[in-house]
Amino acid sequence: MESPLRCGAHTALDSSGVVDDAVRTGVRPKVKLLVVRALLVLGSVVTLIGVILLAACWRDDLMIEERLGKATAEVVSVSFQRTVVRFATPDGAVHSPSQGLLYPDGLEPGQLVRIEYDTADPEVARVAGRTAVLALLPVGTFLLAVWAVLLPLVWWVRRRL
Numbered sequence: 001m002e003s004p005l006r007c008g009a010h011t012a013l014d015s016s017g018v019v020d021d022a023v024r025t026g027v028r029p030k031v032k033l034l035v036v037r038a039l040l041v042l043g044s045v046v047t048l049i050g051v052i053l054l055a056a057c058w059r060d061d062l063m064i065e066e067r068l069g070k071a072t073a074e075v076v077s078v079s080f081q082r083t084v085v086r087f088a089t090p091d092g093a094v095h096s097p098s099q100g101l102l103y104p105d106g107l108e109p110g111q112l113v114r115i116e117y118d119t120a121d122p123e124v125a126r127v128a129g130r131t132a133v134l135a136l137l138p139v140g141t142f143l144l145a146v147w148a149v150l151l152p153l154v155w156w157v158r159r160r161l
Helices: 004-013 016-066 133-160
Strands: 068-078 083-088 112-118 121-127
Touching: 016 068, 016 112, 016 121, 016 133, 083 112, 083 121
Parallel strands: none
Antiparallel strands: 068 083, 068 112, 112 121
8 A cells, every 4th residue: 555655756756747848948949049040041032133133233223324325225114024125236236125124214115215225235225324233222122121021020939938
């Protein structure tokens, strides 16, 4: 027959509830750390894409300025993705950049517009007088909005999760 002392000692030594809590608290910081890192990596990747976009704009501007050609172009179509123009170069060739015109804000179909293009590659063309500086505001605002959402979210995850 078991003594009451032995029976009480058995339940006192039962630590399954404590072990379950320890396992749960050990997993939660790992999940929290993983979520925080994932959010920061997402923000970093989006920021990197924005910086690469700005660098590409400056590279295109440098290409145009190194071998500057000027022409008058007709705006053929305007869509969200691109603005298509058609222009003639001094050698008589007619060009229509497949990727569209750089910095096309405010253009409408049928409009005539002065453009600048790279004489070595007429596929790279922009509206005359417009440069990569115009890309700073939209890209910068977008990145600011991304981080304005991500940083409070990271803070909330670190405090609550």
